[in-house]
Amino acid sequence: MxxxxxxxxxxxxxxxxxxxxxxxxxxxxxxxxxxxxxxxxxxxxxxxMMAPDLPWRQQEAALDRAFPQNANLIVAVIDGATPDLAEDAAERLATALSERLGTPDGPFLSVRRPDGGPFFRRNGLLFLSIDELREIAERTIESQPLIGALVADPSLVGLFDVLGQALDGIERGEIAADRFDRPLQAIAKTVEDELGGRFAPLSWQTLLSGRTPGPLELRRFVLIQPRLDFSVLQPGAAATATIRTTATALDLDPAHGVYLRLTGPVPLAxxxxxxxxxxxxxxxxxxxxxxxxxxxxxxxxxxxxxxxxxxxxxxxxxxxxxxxxxxxxxxxxxxxxxxxxxxxxxxxxxxxxxxxxxxxxxxxxxxxxxxxxxxxxxxxxxxxxxxxxxxxxxxxxxxxxxxxxxxxxxxxxxxxxxxxxxxxxxxxxxxxxxxxxxxxxxxxxxxxxxxxxxxxxxxxxxxxxxxxxxxxxxxxxxxxxxxxINLKDRNMESVSAMHDLASQPDTTPYLINVLAPSLDMAQQLAARLEALPEVRQVVTLAAFVPENQAAKLAILEDLALVLGPTLEPAPNAAPRAAPDLERKLAALVAALRQGNQASPATDRLARALEAAQARLNREPGVTARLERALLSALPGQLDSLRAALTAGSVVLGDLPEDLRATWLAADGRARIEVYPRDDARDPAVNTRFIAAVRAVAPDATGAPVTxxxxxxxxxxxxxxxxxxxxxxxxxxxxxxxxxxxxxxxxxxxxxxxxxxxxxxxxxxxxxxxxxxxxxxxxxxxxxxxxxxxxxxxxxxxxxxxxxxxxxxxxxxxxxxxxxxxxxxxxxxxxxxxxxxxxxxxxxxxxxxxxxxxxxxxxxxxxx
Known part of the structure; x- marks a missing residue:
């Protein structure tokens, strides 16, 4: 048939x-x-979706087994209007999320800050160069009168009082007028913004350091490893929702000067x-x-x-x-x-x-x-x-x-x-x-x-x-x-944030990881990798032990000797009465207007304070709002300064356990991060970068290799x-x-x-x-x-x-x-x-x- x-x-x-x-x-x-x-x-x-027996997949799996806490992360990218806001927001978010750890069915497996915490608060200045640290120390010593007065009276009355004293010093020729231009401009802008309904608190970190903050100083990170449910379309949805709910409760939003974005492997997927x-x-x-x-x-x-x-x-x-x-x-x-x-x-x-x-x-x-x-x-x-x-x-x-x-x-x-x-x-x-x-x-x-x-x-x-x-x-x-990433919608928060991170050499996710048998061998391998023209920098656990510690600690000891007593908190003083505030404010405005050292900065601050004067009696809440805008970041900055003055010699054993665990495995193997010199999003650059690194470390893995x-x-x-x-x-x-x-x-x-x-x-x-x-x-x-x-x-x-x-x-x-x-x-x-x-x-x-x-x-x- x-x-x-x-x-x-x-x-x-x-x-x-x-x-x-x-x-x-x-x-x-x-x-x-x-x-x-x-x-x-x-x-x-x-x-x-890839066969697990492929060599590069096995290398990827080996890295994940050695450092499971680095896999499947949610990266909370926190940008602040000021460095103070960014640091405060990251610390509060990490603390709040950490309270959800420890429960068997909780949304998180781990929460950590790679750029913050007690260790970096105490020893962060040691990671600056000697010249950078010396400059900060000199500016801080110059600010000692301001700091001392505000430690004694951290209120608007105290702030206006110390500003008036500074103007007197300028009049007498004891203080160079140009030294106060930037602080006066910053205070004036804060007053203008607050009276105009814009949330832009004064950054005391910027004020005391005298430096304009760079992009990295305005950004902080919190790394969250969520509990994933691969039986649903969005495995990390529960963790993401918890993070956003927590951030809302903490007022981490643009209205309060904070911009929170979630990216990383889990939000992207x-x-x-x-x-x-x-x-x-x-x-x-x-x-x-x-x-x-x-x-x-x-x-x-x-x-x-x-x-x-x-x-x-x-x-x-x-x-x-x-x-x-x-x-x-x-x-x-x-x-x-x-x-x-x-x-x-x-x-x-x-x-x-x-x-x-x-x-x-x-x-x-x-x-x-x-x-x-x-x-x-x-x-x-x-x-x-x-x-x-x-x-x-x-x-x-x-x-x-x-x-x-x-x-x-x-x-x-x-x-x-x-x-x-x-x-x-x-x-x-x-x-x-x-x-x-x-x-x-x-x-x-x-x-x-x-x-x-x-x-x-x-x-x-x-x-x-x-x-x-x-x-x-x-x-x-x-x-x-x-x-x-090029197949994803750039309008999505996770995608735009990832592109933003990739555009910065220090935060690019396009970096290679290498596993070395020990930290000593990792250091030897890092030296060879750093010599490659395709490589910008190499990081190992040893990078968290500051260099030239003796010289830097000497600078900090001198600073502590001068500034230490100034930072001692004063006994609680009785709140200053409203008439004191009005009197100090009037005196400050008069000094700004009548001084012989008039400048655009003094004129701007005088106009801003005059506008505040006009509204003090009509709007009772103005005083509290101005105090929050001008002084809310001061206690945190003073605490950071006190902590920095207690810095001591750092060896590997002093590093926090969670930091060590992200670089040194339980069996002694050490992780190396290799950063590309050029933008590895370019396929040609990525291919050259991988080839160069693999010539030294054949088992290299990471996002570019994947x-x-x-x-x-x-x-x-x-x-x-x-x-x-x-x-x-x-x-x-x-x-x-x-x-x-x-x-x-x-x-x-x-x-x-x-x-x-x-x-x-x-x-x-x-x-x-x-x-x-x-x-x-x-x-x-x-x-x-x-x-x-x-x-x-x-x-x-x-x-x-x-x-x-x-x-x-x-x-x-x-x-x-x-x-x-x-x-x-x-x-x-x-x-x-x-x-x-x-x-x-x-x-x-x-x-x-x-x-x-x-x-x-x-x-x-x-x-």
């Missing part, structure tokens, strides 16, 4: 027992749906999943509407559409159950099996339905039309399903676990789609009983195109060869963007899979078609469309990414199927391909798939939009190759 006869009999059996077939399908779908809903899982850990789900909403609705309209245009019957949709849903449930049973937890690539299934399975349904319509037009008998459709289109569908499945299954033996699992599931789904379109679909059509077909199904208007392509097949083929050659020349220029190696793994996996898939398809086609010419006819349009897709992507500057690389297997499945339908029809005697029902089925199948996936280009998520654009372009190239080149090749072959 021939394949056509077998499939005709299969369709006939299913239509004669339509109710039973539909009932079995319904019961099976319901049962498998319940099983899938109760057991399917999504593994959102992107690290699991969570925001990505949220953006994906939100960004595809409009695209999904639009896709559904367009698909329905195109199906209606292709089939002209809601009964046919309903039958196809029900068949698709049944097939999807069966495939999802298979995925659940074999893979278990789907990853972010293998979850795309649904898109691939719908994209290709709908083609099978359209092909069968259009062929049924053609036969129904010839003989107005539903049962006979279904039998004939099974006999005529069944072999083509079987070959298309077999070649597509073979192509997908070729993806399974790769190191990219995401694609390997996708290949397994998608390969099985092709068998499901074929089986259901030849069994369930005919049964549903019998039950729904669509009406007969009054007119021809093909495109009669395409007769002229058939004749034109046949008459000019030579030039058409020549043009296709020229286009292919040009695209082949462009193909080597196709880029692969290995950095997934980006480079994961990109190479993906490209290698797809390259090997593409060659394997093509080989499997060629062998299967050769076995079935038995003619080299016919195999070439099937593959030629696929080759042209692939080259056109690559060439246009290069011309438009579209790189291949982790998201849009999925175009390859989808294009393979659809492209091979389209060519097979035309070639088998041609072998059966069809010499008017564009007028045939197959052309109608192919066109609307491609348009339906294009609508389903091309609408993703409207997504706000850059990765999803890129995938939609490339898929739409690939399908357009496939249509051109199949509907223009293939008819010309068939006409030439017939001659």
């Amino acid at each position: 021939s394949l056509a006869a077998f499939l005709s009999r299969l369709v006939d059996t299913c239509q004669r027992h339509a109710r039973m077939v539909a009932a079995i399908a319904g019961i099976a779908s319901a049962g498998l749906g319940v099983y899938t809903a109760n057991n399917i899982a999504i593994d959102t850990d992107t690290a699991n 969570d925001d990505e999943f949220a953006s994906l789900s939100e960004g595809t909403g409009v695209a999904t609705v639009l896709s559904f509407v367009l698909v329905c309209l195109l199906l209606l245009l292709a089939l002209h019957s809601w009964r046919l559409i309903l039958a196809i949709v029900l068949t698709l849903l049944a097939g999807f449930v069966v495939t999802a159950a298979f995925a659940t049973a074999t893979v278990g937890a789907l990853n972010l690539v293998s979850v795309a099996f649904a898109a691939i299934f719908f994209g290709i399975a709908v083609d099978f349904g359209i092909q069968f339905a259009v062929r049924y319509r053609q036969e129904r037009h010839r003989i107005d008998d539903l049962s006979e039309a279904l039998r004939r459709a099974g006999a005529s289109i069944g072999p083509s569908l079987t070959l298309a399903a077999a070649t597509t499945a073979a192509g997908f299954l070729s993806f399974t033996p790769t190191d990219y676990a995401g694609v390997s699992e996708l290949g397994l599931i998608a390969g099985f789904s092709m068998a499901v789609a074929l089986a259901l379109n030849l069994t369930l679909l005919p049964a549903l059509l019998v039950l729904l009983r669509p009406s007969g077909e009054a007119g021809a199904i093909g495109f009669l208007w395409a007769a002229g195109l058939d004749r034109w392509l046949a008459a000019r097949s030579g030039p058409v083929i020549g043009g296709a060869v020229l286009v292919a050659a040009i695209c082949a020349i462009l193909a080597p220029r196709l880029d692969f963007d290995e950095d997934p 980006l480079l190696e994961s990109g190479r793994t993906v490209v290698r996996a797809f390259s090997v899979a593409a060659v394997s898939a093509l080989g499997a398809v060629v062998l299967l086609l050769a076995f079935v078609l038995r003619r080299v010419r016919d195999v070439a006819l099937v593959l030629a349009p696929l080759g042209l469309s692939a080259l056109m897709t690559v060439g246009i992507a290069v011309a438009l500057g579209w790189p291949v990414t982790y998201a849009n690389i999925i175009t390859l297997p989808l294009m393979l499945g659809i492209g091979v199927g389209f060519s097979i339908y035309f070639v088998i029809d041609w072998r059966a005697g069809e010499d008017r391909p564009l007028q045939s029902p197959t052309a109608r089925a192919v066109l609307f199948s491609a348009l339906t798939t294009m609508a389903a996936f091309g609408s993703l280009a409207l997504s706000s998520h850059p990765g999803t939009a890129d995938m939609g654009k490339l898929l739409a372009m690939a399908l357009t190239a496939t249509l051109i190759a199949v509907l223009v080149l293939l008819p010309a090749l068939l006409a030439r072959a017939r001659r």
Whole structure:
């Protein structure tokens, strides 16, 4: 029995027992749906998408095992309007979050400050250069009268009193006037801002140091390791929500001069999943509407559409159950099996339905039309399903676990789609009983195109060869963007914060980690790494032991000798009465106005204080607001200064345990951080940086290595899979078609469309990414199927391909798939939009190759 006869009999059996077939399908779908809903899982850990036995993955895992507290972090980036605000906000947030530690089901595993805490408060000045420390010491000694007066009376009265004394000193020539310009300007600005309703408290750190704070002085970090739940779409959502709630309760917001952003691996991944789900909403609705309209245009019957949709849903449930049973937890690539299934399975349904319509037009008998459709289109569908499945299954033996699992599931789904379109679909059509077909199904208007392509097949083929050659020349220029950060929405907080950190050499996440057997060996290795021209700096635990301590401690001892008694807190004095404040304020304004050393600074402060005077009696809260704005940061700065004056000699054993644990493992291995000299976000820079470091430390790991190696793994996996898939398809086609010419006819349009897709992507500057690389297997499945339908029809005697029902089925199948996936280009998520654009372009190239080149090749072959 021939394949056509077998499939005709299969369709006939299913239509004669339509109710039973539909009932079995319904019961099976319901049962498998319940099983899938109760057991399917999504593994959102992107690290699991790569084979764990890859050398770079093993190095990555070794680092995580040695320093588990550095993996899966939330980085709280805290920017303050002043250094004082940034430090205070970071300390309060870290303290509040640390109170949530210790509970078995708490949201956090650890909370730490890499740039703060008692150790750095006491010894922070030792990390400055000798010249920087000497300058700060000199300015602090110059400020001793101011400090002493404010320690004795830390109120507005005390502040105005000491300012008045300073002005007297300037008048007598004892103090240089220019020394007080910056403090007076700063105080004036604070008063102006507070009276204007702007929160901008005075920075006593800046005032006492006399230096303009740099970006790093206005920024602090808190590192939080959350308890992750990989069974949900956003594993770190609970921890993130707790951090934000805590920050709100602490008034860490722009209204209070603090800007908090969460970034790091966990927020980036969570925001990505949220953006994906939100960004595809409009695209999904639009896709559904367009698909329905195109199906209606292709089939002209809601009964046919309903039958196809029900068949698709049944097939999807069966495939999802298979995925659940074999893979278990789907990853972010293998979850795309649904898109691939719908994209290709709908083609099978359209092909069968259009062929049924053609036969129904010839003989107005539903049962006979279904039998004939099974006999005529069944072999083509079987070959298309077999070649597509073979192509997908070729993806399974790769190191990219995401694609390997996708290949397994998608390969099985092709068998499901074929089986259901030849069994369930005919049964549903019998039950729904669509009406007969009054007119021809093909495109009669395409007769002229058939004749034109046949008459000019030579030039058409020549043009296709020229286009292919040009695209082949462009193909080597196709880029692969290995950095997934570029697929994310820059408007998301976690992404913008990460770009901000990456733009600063001292906070870039694009740094390499190296594990050394011991700290001594780490130091030796660090010296060799630091000599590399590609490296800016190298950090080990030893970097937290300050250099030149003797000289620096001597400076601090001198400072403590002079300043120590001044910092001793005075006994609590009674609050100064309002008249004292008004009297001191009036005296200060008078001194500012009447002095002989007038300057823009004194004039500005006088105007600001006069405005405050005018509002003191009218607005009772003004005094408290001014005191908060001018003096709230003073106690913390005085405490920091007292702590800094107690600094002592630091050795490795003095370092805090949490700091040591992030650099020195329990087994003695030491971690080395290597920073790039140039911006490692540039792929060329990153490649050179990694090559240089690996020449010294072959086991180097970290974000740059992960980006480079994961990109190479993906490209290698797809390259090997593409060659394997093509080989499997060629062998299967050769076995079935038995003619080299016919195999070439099937593959030629696929080759042209692939080259056109690559060439246009290069011309438009579209790189291949982790998201849009999925175009390859989808294009393979659809492209091979389209060519097979035309070639088998041609072998059966069809010499008017564009007028045939197959052309109608192919066109609307491609348009339906294009609508389903091309609408993703409207997504706000850059990765999803890129995938939609490339898929739409690939399908357009496939249509051109199949509907223009293939008819010309068939006409030439017939001659």
